[in-house]
Amino acid sequence: xxxxxxxxxxxxxxxxxxxxxxxxxxxxxxxxxxxxxxxxxxxxxxxxxxxxxxxxxxxxxxxxxxxxxxxxxxxx
Amino acid sequence: xxxxxxxxxxxxxxxxxxxxxxxxxxxxxxxxxxxxxxxxxxxxxxxxxxxxxxxxxxxxxxxxxxxxxxxxxxxxxxxxxxxxxxxxxxxxxxxxxxxxxxxxxxxxxxxxxxxxxxxxxxxxxxxxxxxxxxxxxxxxxxxxxxxxxxxxxxxxxxxxxxxxxxxxxxxxxxxxxxxxxxxxxxxxxxxxxxxxxxxxxxxxxxxxxxxxxxxxxxxxxxxxxxxxxxxxxxxxxxxxxxxxxxxxxxxxxxxxxxxxxxxxxxxxxxxxxxxxxxxxxxxxxxxxxxxxxxxxxxxxxxxxxxxxxxxxxxxxxxxxxxxxxxxxxxxxxxxxxxxxxxxxxxxxxxxxxxx
Numbered sequence: 001x002x003x004x005x006x007x008x009x010x011x012x013x014x015x016x017x018x019x020x021x022x023x024x025x026x027x028x029x030x031x032x033x034x035x036x037x038x039x040x041x042x043x044x045x046x047x048x049x050x051x052x053x054x055x056x057x058x059x060x061x062x063x064x065x066x067x068x069x070x071x072x073x074x075x076x
Numbered sequence: 077x078x079x080x081x082x083x084x085x086x087x088x089x090x091x092x093x094x095x096x097x098x099x100x101x102x103x104x105x106x107x108x109x110x111x112x113x114x115x116x117x118x119x120x121x122x123x124x125x126x127x128x129x130x131x132x133x134x135x136x137x138x139x140x141x142x143x144x145x146x147x148x149x150x151x152x153x154x155x156x157x158x159x160x161x162x163x164x165x166x167x168x169x170x171x172x173x174x175x176x177x178x179x180x181x182x183x184x185x186x187x188x189x190x191x192x193x194x195x196x197x198x199x200x201x202x203x204x205x206x207x208x209x210x211x212x213x214x215x216x217x218x219x220x221x222x223x224x225x226x227x228x229x230x231x232x233x234x235x236x237x238x239x240x241x242x243x244x245x246x247x248x249x250x251x252x253x254x255x256x257x258x259x260x261x262x263x264x265x266x267x268x269x270x271x272x273x274x275x276x277x278x279x280x281x282x283x284x285x286x287x288x289x290x291x292x293x294x295x296x297x298x299x300x301x302x303x304x305x306x307x308x309x310x311x312x313x314x315x316x317x318x319x320x321x322x323x324x325x326x327x328x329x330x331x332x333x334x335x336x337x338x339x340x341x342x343x344x345x346x347x348x349x350x351x352x353x354x355x356x357x358x359x360x361x362x363x364x365x366x367x368x369x370x371x372x373x374x375x376x377x378x379x380x381x382x383x384x385x386x387x388x389x390x391x392x393x394x395x396x397x398x399x400x401x402x403x404x405x406x407x408x409x410x411x412x413x414x415x416x417x418x419x420x421x422x423x424x425x426x427x428x429x430x431x
């Protein structure tokens with residue numbers, strides 16, 4: 001899967017969790033760009049990404065996750 | 077070798093209710109409703125200024141001992157599990173030993189543990205029964221985190237309540253008692269539940285008193301309890317089902333053998349996810365957080381106590397209790413209730429200074 005494919009799958013997850021159906025997700029997208037992306041949303045995004053990509057995101061990454069790129073880098 | 081059995085349990089929560097309306101005025105309706113939707117917590121019980129976790133623990137224990145007519149001199153072990161004791165020195169066990177008028181033959185000490193405290197305290201007591209050091213133990217799990225949470229930290233204020241639970245352990249007869257334990261630690265996460273300026277490593281100062289707002293508007297200082305909610309949530313969702321399955325295998329039982337599965341009440345969504353992963357059917361689940369909040373170290377025993385009060389714990393029931401939190405740590409205990417059952421203590425669960 002290419003990085004662009006992964007970003008596209010993440011976009012579906014972010015749109016669903018943040019309830020922003022028109023969101024155009026970029027690697028730079030961060031918590032600073034979206035007040036709805038709070039700690040609760042982070043957990044929901046991570047859990048959905050883990051299920052979609054069959055991967056376990058390390059606790060350290062989850063603790064400090066602020067930007068799409070940080071999650072994208074970990075996806076297989 | 078003696079084994080311990082739970083023969084009475086009673087909990088106590090403050091009467092002051094921290095309502096949704098109060099929090100909406102403080103944090104905004106949208107924020108509060110969003111958290112409540114996930115947490116399932118709509119009201120928290122918190123202590124009034126001047127009331128401490130020790131006061132709550134005293135009330136719970138006093139009512140339990142009076143309700144069961146337990147002579148004070150028969151208590152030979154007192155364990156107080158708290159992270160919000162009256163003093164750094166001495167342990168709160170000594171304060172409560174005096175207030176409860178226990179005998180000089182009674183062993184007393186504190187257990188510095190957070191949300192997983194109950195199974196740890198039960199294991200300590202079990203060890204002392206097995207070693208012949210105790211035959212009648214009183215465990216008090218009590219915490220009043222409201223005093224160490226910054227009032228503008230919505231991630232913690234919205235979730236936490238204060239409470240205490242007193243549990244009586246006596247020598248097991250027949251099949252009843254504490255049948256097995258399972259514990260573990262992931263210390264890589266200790267920083268994610270921490271009160272930084274609370275000991276020798278970071279002495280309190282002008283600097284530690286400064287309140288700082290993070291990018292989401294949560295305010296706290298180094299002298300306030302801090303939680304990285306997303307790390308803890310992620311840890312619990314994955315780790316608790318994993319270690320619970322390990323424990324079931326170790327104990328040689330399955331979910332089908334259990335009558336009740338008690339979980340630390342961190343938030344409702346998390347508990348539901350854990351129950352789902354474990355395949356625990358609705359009739360074996362129990363929730364006690366909606367109107368009291370997450371009671372920290374008192375949470376898991378309070379669930380058991382409330383289940384007893386509601387008649388959900390039948391004589392001979394097999395109960396699995398799992399608790400997790402600060403450390404990060406987890407503890408599980410398999411409990412067989414006696415054939416005589418666990419009758420609830422008639423006294424109120426509302427705290428009043430005069431018990």
